[in-house]
Amino acid sequence: MRLLIVFLAAMVGSTLVPAFAQSSDPMDLQRCIWGCLANSKGNDDPAYHACVKQFCVEEEQSSVEQTGQQPKADRQTVMLVQRSLAARGFDPGPADGIWGRRTAAAVKAFQRSEGLTQSGIIDEALVSALRSAEQSDQSGSASSSPQNIATRLDVPILEHGGDGQMSNCGSSVVTGLKTNGDGFLAVRSGPGTGYRKIDELHNGDVVYAFDRKGDWVGVAYKVQSLECASTTTRPIQYEFMGWVHGKWLSDLAG
Known part of the structure; x- marks a missing residue:
């Protein structure tokens, strides 16, 4: 039996989808995204993107629109983004989970390289683009004997x-x-x-x-x-x- 990576999301369960806006648990953003994957056909499914936007980042995005600044993100989420950016060759500074100008600049540089809106904040488009880049890296390493x-x-x-x-x-x-x-x-x-x-x-x-x-x-x-x-x-x-x-x-x- 061959199981795709979405099996992981299915195991997390759809009940976790709305959790991010209601909890400060550092893992909630990632669990929320897994839940959206479980209820869609994959990373390219419009339903997946709509789910992430509605349940995982909508609350933070609303704050961005009102203030023009990155809202306070939990430290674990920022750290994961910093590590992923560094692995792509962008310099967010130390992966310490602290949001600052250096991390924001790295986010903008990555967004620019991907043709995304250069918001300089963690949003659904950024998360999806980083995930796609990581999956591409994994595919490229699959040829080892x-x-x-x-x-x-x-x-x-x-x-x-x-x-x-x-x-x-x-x-x-x-x-x-x-x-x-x-x-x-x-x-x-x-x-x-x-x-x-x-x-x-x-x-x-x-x-x-x-x-x-x-x-x-x-x-x-x-x-x-x-x-x-x-x-x-x-x-x-x-x-x-x-x-x-x-x-x-x-x-x-x-």
Whole structure:
């Protein structure tokens, strides 16, 4: 069974769509967007854009129209935007979640490069454009051979066989990392701090958990489509995968 990334949004559920305007939870903007994806046919569906505008950013946009300035955005949302801009080659300054002139200038520069209205604020068009850019990056990296991918791990991550009808993996989100600490969750080549660090994850990043050894979870991430309904136990083969400490994972389906 082949599951597209919108499966993630479906698991979040439509009940989360209007949550952003009602809560200060740092994850609400992202959850709201996932909810809109779950109730549409994908990123290009007009219904998706209308949902994001109505439920996720309309309240902030109204404030922008009245004041001409970026409204107070939650720190986690600003941080996610800063990281995404930096990954695209735009300089928002440190990814500290603090909105300032440098971040606003980077937003405008990105908007200009995408042919968007140069509002200099976080709006639905900006979020959609950043997501499209990230998906394009993921598509470009999908050509790596499974043999080379597997050698990056010292301990293979196994998908444990089931009945072939239900998924053998679960979706989770990285949460609880403190910005005044390391600010990242280390991805390692095996289940323990003694193994090599091969990547970093941050609050809000979505992972798919396949395997567990004690407190450590074998995950795949930055996945546009995945297969996790095998009848046999097998090593997973993804461009982005590794072992992370389960303390920092929250089950999206729960």
